Amino acid sequence: MGALRFDLRDTPPEAPALRAELRAFLADHGRNWSPTVRGYSWMGFDRDFSREVAKRGWVGMTWPRTYGGGERTALERYVVLEEMLAVGAPVGAHWIGDRQSGPLILRLGTEEQRRDFLPRIVNGDLAFAIGLSEPDSGSDLASLRTRATKVPGGWRIDGRKVWTTNAHRCDFMIALLRTSPPPDPRAKHQGLSQFLVDLRSSGLTIRPILDLVGEEGFNEITFDNVFVPDSLLVGKEGNGWEQATAELAFERAGPERYLSSLPLLTAALDDLRAEPAAAETVGRLLARAGTLRQMSLAVAGMLQDGQTPAREAALVKDAGNDYEQALPETLRNLFDPDRTPAEVQEMQRVMTMVARSYSLRGGTREILRGIIARQLGLR
Amino acid sequence: MSDELRTILLEQVDRLLADNAGPDLLRANERGIWPERLWAEAEALGLPLALAPEAMGGAGLGWDDAVALWQVLGRHAAPLPLGESMVAAALLAEAGIAPPSGLIGLAVGSAPVAWGRRAGHLAVLQGREVALRAGPAGQEGRAGYARDPADAAGPGAALATGALPADAGLLAGALLNAARIAGALEAVLDMTVEYANTRKQFGRAIGGFQAVQQLLARCAGEVASAGVAAATAGRAAARRGLAGAEFEIASAKVVCGEAAGTGAEIVHQVHAAIGFTDEHALHLFTRRMWEWRDGFGAERVWARRIGAAALARGGDVLWADLTGRDER
Numbered sequence: 248m249g250a251l252r253f254d255l256r257d258t259p260p261e262a263p264a265l266r267a268e269l270r271a272f273l274a275d276h277g278r279n280w281s282p283t284v285r286g287y288s289w290m291g292f293d294r295d296f297s298r299e300v301a302k303r304g305w306v307g308m309t310w311p312r313t314y315g316g317g318e319r320t321a322l323e324r325y326v327v328l329e330e331m332l333a334v335g336a337p338v339g340a341h342w343i344g345d346r347q348s349g350p351l352i353l354r355l356g357t358e359e360q361r362r363d364f365l366p367r368i369v370n371g372d373l374a375f376a377i378g379l380s381e382p383d384s385g386s387d388l389a390s391l392r393t394r395a396t397k398v399p400g401g402w403r404i405d406g407r408k409v410w411t412t413n414a415h416r417c418d419f420m421i422a423l424l425r426t427s428p429p430p431d432p433r434a435k436h437q438g439l440s441q442f443l444v445d446l447r448s449s450g451l452t453i454r455p456i457l458d459l460v461g462e463e464g465f466n467e468i469t470f471d472n473v474f475v476p477d478s479l480l481v482g483k484e485g486n487g488w489e490q491a492t493a494e495l496a497f498e499r500a501g502p503e504r505y506l507s508s509l510p511l512l513t514a515a516l517d518d519l520r521a522e523p524a525a526a527e528t529v530g531r532l533l534a535r536a537g538t539l540r541q542m543s544l545a546v547a548g549m550l551q552d553g554q555t556p557a558r559e560a561a562l563v564k565d566a567g568n569d570y571e572q573a574l575p576e577t578l579r580n581l582f583d584p585d586r587t588p589a590e591v592q593e594m595q596r597v598m599t600m601v602a603r604s605y606s607l608r609g610g611t612r613e614i615l616r617g618i619i620a621r622q623l624g625l626r
Numbered sequence: 627m628s629d630e631l632r633t634i635l636l637e638q639v640d641r642l643l644a645d646n647a648g649p650d651l652l653r654a655n656e657r658g659i660w661p662e663r664l665w666a667e668a669e670a671l672g673l674p675l676a677l678a679p680e681a682m683g684g685a686g687l688g689w690d691d692a693v694a695l696w697q698v699l700g701r702h703a704a705p706l707p708l709g710e711s712m713v714a715a716a717l718l719a720e721a722g723i724a725p726p727s728g729l730i731g732l733a734v735g736s737a738p739v740a741w742g743r744r745a746g747h748l749a750v751l752q753g754r755e756v757a758l759r760a761g762p763a764g765q766e767g768r769a770g771y772a773r774d775p776a777d778a779a780g781p782g783a784a785l786a787t788g789a790l791p792a793d794a795g796l797l798a799g800a801l802l803n804a805a806r807i808a809g810a811l812e813a814v815l816d817m818t819v820e821y822a823n824t825r826k827q828f829g830r831a832i833g834g835f836q837a838v839q840q841l842l843a844r845c846a847g848e849v850a851s852a853g854v855a856a857a858t859a860g861r862a863a864a865r866r867g868l869a870g871a872e873f874e875i876a877s878a879k880v881v882c883g884e885a886a887g888t889g890a891e892i893v894h895q896v897h898a899a900i901g902f903t904d905e906h907a908l909h910l911f912t913r914r915m916w917e918w919r920d921g922f923g924a925e926r927v928w929a930r931r932i933g934a935a936a937l938a939r940g941g942d943v944l945w946a947d948l949t950g951r952d953e954r
Contacts, residue, residue: 251846253854255861263953270946333945509945516941527926530933531884534877537948538855545854566847616843617836623819623846625833 251559251622255541256548259322269330272303277334282590283460284337285510286597289503290464290604291337292413294374300331301371306341307349314353314365321551325544329502335510339413344368347497348375348421351441355482355490360443364419376414377498378422378444378468379491382407386614388423389435389488393470395424395442401476402426402442407469412608414466415453420444423491426484439487443479450474460600493555498609500546500560505539505567507605508574508598512536515578515591522581532574539567558622565615568606575599627691635691636698642667643702649907651705656773658766660744661706665729668708675725677716682724684715689868692716693805693860697853700809700918703911707731707740709806713798714749721756721788725749731763733779734795734922739763742777750779751795757784772917797868797875799922801859804878807886807918808852814911815849818842818893838896845892848885855881862951873935873951876928883919883928890915 276296284291300306305327310316331338349368352360367373384391393406404424414420420443427438446453450473455463482490512532519525542563549556575598582592606612627635646664655661668674677692678684687695696709710732715725731745739748742763750757764780819842822833832838859878862871890912894901901908919925936944 251850253850253857255854255857257952258949263950266946266949266953329949513941513944516937516944520937526933526937527929528933529936530876530929530931531880531925533873533932533936533948534855534880534929535851537874537877538851538858538881540948541858542850542854562847562850565843566851569847613836613840616840619843619846620833620839623815623842625819625822625839625842626831 251562253542253545253559254548256322256544258326258544259320261319261323262326265323265326266330268303269305269327272299273330273334273336277336280335280337282594283462283597285335285514286460286594286601287337287339287462287464288332288335288507288510289338289342290412290601291335292339292374292416293337294340294371294416296337297340297374298371300338300341301369306345306371307365307369310349310353310365310369314361315369316365321547322544325502325547329506329540332503332506333509333513340374340416341368341371342503343377343412343417344373344375346501347377347494348419350497351421351481351490351494352443354493357478359478360481364443373419374413374417376411376417376420376446378408378411378414378420378424380408380410382409382467385410386611388491389439391423391425391439393422393424395426395440395475397426398474401474402480404442404444404470404473404475407467409465409467410456411466411468412464414446414468415455415463417446420446420468421481423487426487436488438485439491440484441481441487441490442475443481444473444475448473448475459603460597492557495610496555496557496560497550499564499615500543500550500556502540502543504564504609505536505543505570507571508602509536509571511575511578511591511594511598514594515582515587518587518591519578519581521586522583525581528577528581532577535570539563539570543567558618561610561615561618562622564609565612565619568612568615572602572605575602627687632691632694636694638671639673639695639698640701642671643698643705647702647705649910652703652907652910655705655775658775660741664706665708668706669727673708674711674729675715675727677712678719678725682719683727684719684725688860689801689863689871690857690860691864693801693856696802696805697809697812697856700806700811701813703810703813703914704806709802710740710799713795713802714747717751717756717790717794717798718749718758718788720794721790723756723758723786723788726758729761731761731777731779732795732799733763734799737799737921738767738769738776739779740769741775742766742779743775747785748779748782750782750784751790754789754792754794756788756790756795758786759784769917771913771920773913774917791867791869793872794868796922797863797872800879800928801856801863801868801875803918803921804852804859804875804882805856807882807915808849808856810911810915810918811849811852811882811885811889814889814893814908814915815842815845817908817911818845818896822896832896841892841896845889848888852882852885852889865952873932876932879923879928880925880932883925886915886919 308317395402714730728746731739745761769776862874
């Protein structure tokens with residue numbers, strides 16, 4: 248099958264001690280997380296919690312010490328991520344910065360950008376949003392129209408971004424913008440650039456959008472003549488598409504692409520002892536969880552080795568999304584309203600609703616399968 | 627076994643099968659014609675005893691090496707009972723009985739013995755006991771899906787007996803079938819991608835249609851999952867023995883079994899009518915995938931086992947159990 252390879256990786260030798268530390272920390276801080284908080288998991292936003300996580304060195308933990316990082320391995324970071332997700336911790340305030348904005352700045356940013364932004368992400372002081380989708384550009388991302396026009400000393404931004412998770416609570420976004428018109432309609436991937444945009448800039452308005460769960464999870468952002476200095480262009484002008492695509496390897500590679508609903512299985516397990524049909528269902532769910540975990544670890548190992556496993560990540564995300572999306576539905580068939588604890592039923596309801604987003608966020612199922620199909624050699 | 631040696635061995639086996647196996651040999655198997663030359667070549671490479679320790683005439687290969695090798699067999703739809711014979715030799719050796727050369731029929735419980743009629747010896751597993759008997763097996767039969775010879779062991783006197791951990795035969799057989807499914811899935815996916823890129827309808831290759839692409843992308847996810855599940859099980863067995871790898875082997879049998887079902891469904895859908903014919907080679911693979919998913923415990927059996935164990939352990943330790951197996 249093409250060049251897709253998943254070589255098994257072990258977790259690092261530090262894992263047991265790290266897990267013990269995390270489990271104690273999470274048991275302490277997670278005592279009062281509601282079923283809704285856990286159901287939102289990494290889309291949940293709790294800045295105080297993120298600062299506590301940061302204090303323990305678990306944000307930017309692989310980055311160079313020069314920028315406040317911990318110079319630990321990608322696989323140690325992986326252990327931290329999966330422990331957070333397994334209990335549905337509200338990690339949104341540091342998740343994006345740690346996962347993709349920080350690494351992007353580290354890889355392609357100027358020295359000034361690194362010194363300015365990275366230590367603040369590491370401290371949990373700077374929360375990032377992802378500025379990709381627009382009202383008329385979803386899966387067809389390269390058709391985006393929000394424009395950055397060159398002016399003396401910087402750029403002026405006009406247009407709109409939408410579905411930007413937690414933007415109204417964040418400090419900065421990395422926005423993909425059009426800096427020059429495409430040379431022809433088929434080359435729309437050219438002429439895009441990435442910018443660091445201060446979400447408190449003048450001319451920028453953020454309107455929260457209520458989601459179907461009843462939470463203000465995402466937003467519409469309007470740019471009306473918003474000024475961004477030259478110093479906040481990330482990477483190379485016109486190279487935004489390649490940069491953003493590489494970034495997606497980070498965005499799609501993590502354990503958050505199969506673990507989003509696992510807290511429900513954990514919470515429900517004791518109740519399911521009373522359900523005779525549960526053993527087989529639980530067994531199938533565990534077999535898949537263990538396998539997805541190994542696939543996800545294999546991708547993490549490739550990232551650790553400095554590769555960009557974009558296609559492997561797409562495949563694991565697609566398989567993982569199927570799994571995490573089906574889980575609340577599967578367990579629902581084993582619940583009994585008269586028997587199953589109210590908080591477990593509540594978490595199931597929340598996750599049934601939130602799960603719609605699993606196969607949309609970070610690239611829809613259809614887009615991912617298109618990527619996989621091309622990898623297979625289908626045209 | 628070192629990665630380098632393993633790669634060499636796998637390439638050797640792959641070449642052997644590419645040169646000597648194929649649809650004709652599979653069809654011959656189904657008519658009860660013994661693959662004489664291929665078996666002789668496999669013996670010349672020392673494969674049947676490869677899992678036995680060197681002191682017993684084997685090569686001391688680990689279960690992880692075995693999984694990689696069985697995956698290659700699966701990629702060629704395994705037109706000989708080599709995997710079964712390797713398992714029989716490994717289990718005899720583990721019970722302290724030197725495995726004889728030649729085909730050893732694997733008889734686990736009341737399950738039929740692949741090519742038992744040609745077996746020089748039989749390894750008969752009942753409960754924790756393994757008995758070495760003289761072959762061949764008694765009554766001739768035929769596997770339901772694969773149509774390969776699958777014979778009943780029948781009664782017989784033991785040449786030697788030994789003890790094994792509980793379920794060793796079932797676990798090793800499940801590992802074998804999971805690995806073969808993972809390999810066969812790779813083969814049918816490749817066949818189907820090639821077909822989709824050459825078969826033209828509405829003026830273009832059907833692989834260009836999104837509906838077909840979506841199906842095959844989903845199939846690729848199942849193929850990758852099966853491969854990782856089988857490899858994980860092999861690694862666990864190499865580290866902790868068969869009994870210590872029960873969770874991983876069970877998981878592999880569940881995931882590979884499910885993938886066999888979904889994968890076969892998709893590759894047949896894309897091949898359409900031509901894949902439904904006897905003439906086309908696709909069913910030589912898919913029928914074996916269905917055979918292997920039922921053999922040595924279907925998904926249901928293994929899922930219940932690990933599910934019941936997890937329920938007994940409780941939600942508080944679910945995640946710790948899932949992450950702790952390779953971190954002790």
